[in-house]
Amino acid sequence: MYRFLLTPRWLAAAALTVVAAIVMVMLGNWQLRRYHERTEINDRIDSANSVEAVPITSVLSAPTAAGTPGSAPGKSLAWTKVTVTGRYDQATEIQARGRTVDGEVGFEIVTPLILDDGTAVLVDRGWVPAGEGGALAAPVAPAAPSGRVTVVGQIHLSESRPAPVERRDGRLDTRRVSIPRLATELPFPVYGAYVLLTEQTPAADPAFVPIPISHEDAWQNGGYAVQWWIFAGMAFVLFGWQARREALGLNPQAPTKDPQAPVEDRVAAADQRRAEKAEK
Template sequence: MYRFLLSPRWLGALALTLVAAAVMVWLGNWQLDRYRGRTEINERIDAGERMAPAPLADAFRAPTGGPGTAGPAPAKDRVWTRVTATGRYDPSNTVLVRGRTVDSRVGFEVLTPLVLADGSALLVDRGWIPPAPGGATAQPSVPTPPGGDVTVNGRVHETESGAGTVDRRDGRLETRRIAVSRLARELPYPVYGGYLLLDEQTPPADAVFNAVPVGHTNNWQNFGYVVQWWLFAAMALFGYGWVARREARRAAGLDKATAPLDRAAEPTPSASA
């Protein structure tokens, strides 16, 4: 009954079906890897909320270059963990990051270098503040950080993708993306290869700052894509088998084609009926 499957047409259809199913399974596996990776990130975010701050050296290798250079990026398994560091803020090199949204409002995140005892600096995202009256890009009035030694606790954040530009506007550094290596070129000391989202500091931070929220990744979307691609693969194989079986039954005379209904040949009911 199934000898027709060895014909060139059906062998070609089988090869195409197998290739399509294999590609769909591969896409499902790729999305599964992304689901696992995003799940791991979410677990680190949750763990970071509960953990006691670790020393800065647990997450970062200190920069070894000269002024204007950035050190190595934090290890992937240390991103979103909490660390602590002590140093002195350098308000003269504060960076305003424009176009940042918190609670559906557009404003600025404020990065201020924390200069450590060895002369290197860690960029600390002190929080979000609204723009000055006049529009979303109007530079805000930034509170001066505490003088003297400051101890900060916060979440490790890796540098953002996209180099962007760093400009000086009204004497302040301003950018759209927190690209640490690009920002480091504008600073007079070596800089750690990531930055810190501030949770708390001693002395306390100014109340005008809003904490930058840490959002979880949408890992369940990737899991949905896994199920979708694997179902498509199963449907492709099932569809080939169903068509082949229908063809075999038709060739064996088990399924006879039904003649189309000719309604024109049906008797017309009389008007008196």
């Protein structure tokens, strides 16, 4: 009674079911990889206080020329705890506007730290509120310490969308910390990621509010992976259910080849096909 599965129509349906299931399994596997990537990032965020900082030069490629940033690190290095020593260059300090912390809009102050070899790392020293004139009013930010400074922080990947950069209130003003865009405004080679400051020697000014780090939603990707795998199984269940209905003569029948035939003749033809299937 299942010999109809060898007909071209049902063979095509079987092939389509297999292809759809394979695609959905692959999508599930991709979501599983995203789950593991995000879980590793969350682990680095959570372990930052308990692991030793490594020199930034050991994890990031050094830039070679002014105007062009060093190689951008992959997501596998996001939030790695690093340390770097140099001297702040306040003349090229950057203010990133429109940044929200605890529901209040203000600025992140990013200051280049010049290393002994002449390259620079952008250091996000923290958040300060906007001035009294509103969200875009120039902030009052503590000056960077002079002399040699050692910074401990976590690698922050460059923000992907570039934004215009202009000089305002004595600083470079922008909406996003896009390293490739900012590098064109700076007179020294710049590393391909910046550092979110957590500790500093000498100590950072308490007027700065530390930038909170949000965890990745890894469980969402895990849920999507399971959903895609379930959908793949359901494709085979649906195929089997339709095949069973066909075997029992419960699926709607195609009309007779002669559309002009009387309704009674078409009904009789359909009844005859059901009877033939039942005999088989």
